[in-house]
Amino acid sequence: MHLAAIDQMASSGASLFHRAGVPSKLLMTLCLLGAVIGSGDVLALGLLIVILLILHLIARVQFKELVHLLFYPFFFSLLFALLKFQESWASGLLVIFKGTGAALVTLFLLATTPWVEVFAFLSAYLPGLLVDIFLFTYRSFFILIDQVDSLLRSIKIRGGYHPFNVIVNVKNMAAAVGLILLHSFEISQRMYKIYLLRGYDGGIPIVRRWWKLGYPDGVVIVLSAFIVIGMVIAWRLL
Amino acid sequence: MSHIHLPDGVVPAIWWAVGYLISLIVVFAVLKRVDAEKVRGRIPEMAMMAAVMLITMSVPLGFIPFHMNFAALAGMLVGPGLGFVVVFVVNFILALLGHGGISVVGLNTLIIGIEALAGGAAFRLLRGKFGAVPSAIVSTAVALLLSTALMILFLSSIGVVNIQSGEGVLHGENHAEDGTGGQEEGLHREDTAYRFGGIALAGWAAVLAVLFLGIILESVVTALVIRFFMKVRPDIVNHASDKDR
Amino acid sequence: MEALVEVRCIKHIYPDNTQVTLCGLDFVVHSGERVVILGPNGAGKTTLLSHILGLLAPVEGSVKVMGLQPHKHFRQVRRNIGMVFQNVDEQIIGPTVYDDIAFTPRNERLSREEVERRVMAVATRIGIQDILHKIPHYLSGGQKKKVALAGAIAMSPKLLILDEPFDGLAPASKREMMDLLNQLNRENGTTLIVTTHDVNLVPYIADTVYVLYDGKIVTKGSPYEVFIQRDVLEAAHLEPPILVDIFTHLKEKGYNITVPTTPEQAKEQLDTLLKSVR
Amino acid sequence: MEALVEVRCIKHIYPDNTQVTLCGLDFVVHSGERVVILGPNGAGKTTLLSHILGLLAPVEGSVKVMGLQPHKHFRQVRRNIGMVFQNVDEQIIGPTVYDDIAFTPRNERLSREEVERRVMAVATRIGIQDILHKIPHYLSGGQKKKVALAGAIAMSPKLLILDEPFDGLAPASKREMMDLLNQLNRENGTTLIVTTHDVNLVPYIADTVYVLYDGKIVTKGSPYEVFIQRDVLEAAHLEPPILVDIFTHLKEKGYNITVPTTPEQAKEQLDTLLKSVR
């Protein structure tokens, strides 16, 4: 469901970062990822995370969603950090910062750019079939999530929700998963026929005019440059 | 069951690069191996399977504190090779959400993809002799054991986990509950209770107990789903395991 | 009559910030009443039903079912409500028709005999006793709707809520469904809340009609009272049923006539009218 | 007029051995005709459409579209047919509305300018030019139907097939959809094949009506011709539209009257009738 929430933010947002083109945002993402993963300095990383949080603030990403989603990488890096904390505080924190920081970077991309646009851009570089799977998965996800919603709702309304009874739940869960899978297969079979009818012969053609750069792109590109330069300077200083 | 959920920045660069390389090679090989026309016809099916996996991973579909990924089921329903591709797609999308690092998508795909490959292949081999439901249980269990072993081997070989004490893995498994339970109020209570149980046991005993329970659960649910399909749409199961894909 | 449901000026905000308000008149349903909700696409009909069921909680305003707030006392309220959703495919959970009807009774931990008794009673009443052991998946659209209805009334709820129950049904199946609902209302006193886009059916199944439009409950009343308010209907992008349209026209022309519900009544009215003027 | 579609006594067997036959009269559609198919749930309407589209192949009987067998000459036939399915969600493929409408033109390898021109023309005609850059799953039900229609007519097909296009639409949206279809038929000569359960709409959108029942095409004719055959309709579990019902009754009583299509015509008829008998 978080995916739906994030996608909603990406497609309804109107911040500078929402308006910037995909190539410049991908460039920034790569720079930021490089900076986060490559960095060995706790302070620099902490600063970077602060910058990232500010970016999220500017893009008006809902912090509730963000906190939920950051929970995974934070918790995991914490686990790995536990071993490192035995060496030193700094190396433990570094692990946590890296894990959480990298997640902040990809989340920022996804919260400002609809998934579709990301893969539309990547379609130029990835094999067509793979891109198609990503795009179909996107549509399928939203069709299915409605169904899952109604199914869970029905189970709840019909009294099939027992938070404390595992056996009943395993049975109900298998039934629910089976039903959803069945629906999904039937939908996919109908969808395939529809694709054929509508002339699909490999490759969902999507055309975007990436080369039109606006001032938001300028800002994003300059930001990327600053990050790279900043990181290089930080390395030099060490 | 056996996500490693490695965050970015823990695994040395060489490892994740190799992970990406191998999993991409497998993905390309699968997509190229069969003729494009055939794969094209299966894309909606693969996409739906991926969507189901995304949803069951990110929604507490199960009211129980386990996080199933149904990769073995994917291998049985869409075929082992295509199942692997589905796992890649799912992992990539999850990584963009911070669920597992973006740099370790390759490694995650290899470890979970094994479930699709082994589960699908074993199911194909066994079902002729033993029938669909027993084969589903056995294949899923085998696939999960295999990927769990692979995960532990990998983590210990890069020195993240101490193979003698089991530290690290246990917490990893514990987290899996948080993944499902943490998002919805009302499920919290179970989680805490369960976590106490986990802490009460120690070291490998706990790890094995948790893993064992998880493997049994996923095998049973997978088998129930297969049984449901055999009742309602046997053609889907037969289709997937008869033809070579 | 005691008020079973009372909704007062609620406001709901969906996760994506879509705001749905339902102000204007209060939505009040009395025990034993048959209520139909009309309104254009996106008016908030389904949203209103979800609030009554306690699936959603309003940010403003109040929802009361049997004096309780449904989202707070979900279990108590749920026990007294049966629901048929628009898309019945997602509502039929059991692997066979029998299992599906038995879903709620079993989850309520009734004894095996009691479950059996209830399933058989409901199935016989709805006329699906012959397909109890079929797999729901293979049933026709009309049969599926019946199974969903059977599942919803298995615990004899006081209140039955149906979201577009006639959608996708052929005329004969529509009539059958209407007859079933009216029979439930008459014999068991089941209160009905129904949404539909088919205005021509409204006179058959409504004591009271509510019209939602643009965030407000713009009017309520008996089908006749509501359907003669042409300006309100037009503003709400609705149309009066054909019979109401024609007969209010005649009435306005000064003919002595009452507005009929069914084509049969209409024919009688016309016959007597034509005889009298001759 | 040349026959665009000809279906003769087909039989289809689904993988689970459900047999569907459609014998009796031939199903013939001429160029520029507006055809409506009626029949109870499970009569085989959707099955018939799938055969015309070439998605299914009959085990017996023949299906010809423009003289070709659709399942054998799938590509040629496909190019000339646009289709709107009952569940439009499954039909919308493009990641944005624009991409979806452009899907077929791009797959036909039209130039970028030509694609743009077509998309804009179709979107303007259907009135969705403002939502071209939206993502389909954030649209309302009515908007999705329009997007699906836009995608179906992007290549200006000769034949447009719609399976229950009015399902789930509020009255105003139904009327809008009907107007769009009639306009397409009038201005571009697009042939229409439509299934629906809403008999009251049939007179507005049909030149010819086919009734399927129990494996047979039991009758065909103009809406009026079909709807006066009460016995056939009753046997097929159908009902005549309310207006037809009432006015044929009056006609049988000996009044000099023609059966109207719209409530407006009906009122006029009644007014003159009442004046004349007075």
Ligand SMILES: Nc1ncnc2c1ncn2[C@@H]1O[C@H](COP(=O)(O)OP(=O)(O)OP(=O)(O)O)[C@@H](O)[C@H]1O
């Ligand atoms: N899950 C949801 N998330 C966001 N917005 C929603 C959701 N469900 C409904 N809405 C929005 O709320 C408004 C009311 O929707 P609702 O489904 O209640 O209308 P409705 O009257 O039932 O329409 P219909 O006649 O088409 O069924 C619409 O604008 C709709 O887009």
Ligand SMILES: Nc1ncnc2c1ncn2[C@@H]1O[C@H](COP(=O)(O)OP(=O)(O)OP(=O)(O)O)[C@@H](O)[C@H]1O
């Ligand atoms: N994919 C399928 N597999 C098996 N049987 C099917 C399938 N699709 C339809 N049928 C069966 O074929 C018959 C005709 O179905 P069809 O969908 O063509 O009816 P319809 O006239 O379109 O009904 P409705 O008005 O409910 O849409 C029904 O008995 C139905 O159960």
Ligand SMILES: [Mg+2]
């Ligand atoms: Mg609704």
Ligand SMILES: [Mg+2]
């Ligand atoms: Mg149909």
